[in-house]
Amino acid sequence: MSAPDAGLNTVVARVRCSEVLDELSDLLDGTMRTERRAMIAAHLAGCDRCARFGGDVARVIAQLRAALGVPTPLASDRADQLRASLRRAQAG
Amino acid sequence: MDQGSSGAESHVKADAETDSAFLQRAASGESAAFDVIVARHQAAVDRFIRTLGGVDADDVLQETFIAAWRGAGSFRGTGSARSWLLSIARNAHRHQHRRRVDEPRAFVPLELLAQRAGWSADPAESRRTDAVLAADLLTQALAHLPPDEREVLVLRELEGFSGAEAAGVLQLTETAMKSRLHRARLHLAAAVYELDSPLPPSGGQHVGT
Numbered sequence: 441m442s443a444p445d446a447g448l449n450t451v452v453a454r455v456r457c458s459e460v461l462d463e464l465s466d467l468l469d470g471t472m473r474t475e476r477r478a479m480i481a482a483h484l485a486g487c488d489r490c491a492r493f494g495g496d497v498a499r500v501i502a503q504l505r506a507a508l509g510v511p512t513p514l515a516s517d518r519a520d521q522l523r524a525s526l527r528r529a530q531a532g
Numbered sequence: 533m534d535q536g537s538s539g540a541e542s543h544v545k546a547d548a549e550t551d552s553a554f555l556q557r558a559a560s561g562e563s564a565a566f567d568v569i570v571a572r573h574q575a576a577v578d579r580f581i582r583t584l585g586g587v588d589a590d591d592v593l594q595e596t597f598i599a600a601w602r603g604a605g606s607f608r609g610t611g612s613a614r615s616w617l618l619s620i621a622r623n624a625h626r627h628q629h630r631r632r633v634d635e636p637r638a639f640v641p642l643e644l645l646a647q648r649a650g651w652s653a654d655p656a657e658s659r660r661t662d663a664v665l666a667a668d669l670l671t672q673a674l675a676h677l678p679p680d681e682r683e684v685l686v687l688r689e690l691e692g693f694s695g696a697e698a699a700g701v702l703q704l705t706e707t708a709m710k711s712r713l714h715r716a717r718l719h720l721a722a723a724v725y726e727l728d729s730p731l732p733p734s735g736g737q738h739v740g741t
Binding site for chain 2: 447461462497503508511512514522523527
């Protein structure tokens with residue numbers, strides 16, 4: 441394995457860490473070709489930093505969806521205000 | 533309706549058809565039909581506007597639905613009513629906001645965002661990533677992102693729009709939308725990392741700068 445101070449230029453399983461970073465969304469969205477996915481998986485199996493980072497990003501997204509996925513209903517005074525404004529426009 | 537489709541698909545399709553039918557009736561002047569559209573979508577439209585920020589959300593919300601009422605006849609039903617409404621909301625937001633969301637700005641390389649999100653952190657330094665992040669912290673993190681990144685996250689992650697649908701609302705190619713989404717996700721992870729870290733990262737760089 442390459443020296444840890446190579447940073448994002450570190451190559452593990454013939455894939456550079458910077459490539460994993462660039463393609464992380466394709467991996468998370470499942471839009472990556474099978475062969476490429478296997479290459480990235482091999483990299484992740486041997487690279488703690490990328491595996492941990494990919495997991496962190498995936499968790500943040502999952503938690504964003506869980507926490508904010510359902511929009512907060514409009515407070516009744518705001519909904520009333522919207523309705524009144526619409527009525528004026530519809531009457532005009 | 534296609535009787536061979538699954539229950540979930542049928543449900544989605546039925547909703548879409550109903551929205552379309554209500555908008556048709558609204559186009560012929562039936563305000564009660566439009567009230568149904570408002571009731572169904574006002575919370576999501578409001579969330580989108582408030583996520584973009586920098587405006588009086590009530591003004592933009594009203595402008596959006598008034599424009600939708602007036603333009604109900606232009607809804608073609610090729611996409612969802614939700615994406616049609618969010619496109620109108622986006623335009624209404626732009627009318628009221630001095631700065632366009634796609635205005636050129638300082639470019640932060642992806643690698644720097646990754647570093648800020650903790651890519652190079654020592655694995656021994658424990659992070660609280662397994663803990664459930666509070667909605668407040670996520671809202672705060674989202675607010676650190678540039679508006680164009682916030683809106684793509686709302687469309688793809690919160691609304692669950694397909695890539696094509698999100699690209700349609702943003703008037704981008706799907707490739708450009710994907711690139712923006714990727715940057716937005718890393719930026720969000722960086723903002724969460726900085727807000728959630730017990731100790732601030734060294735170097736004095738912050739996601740909001």
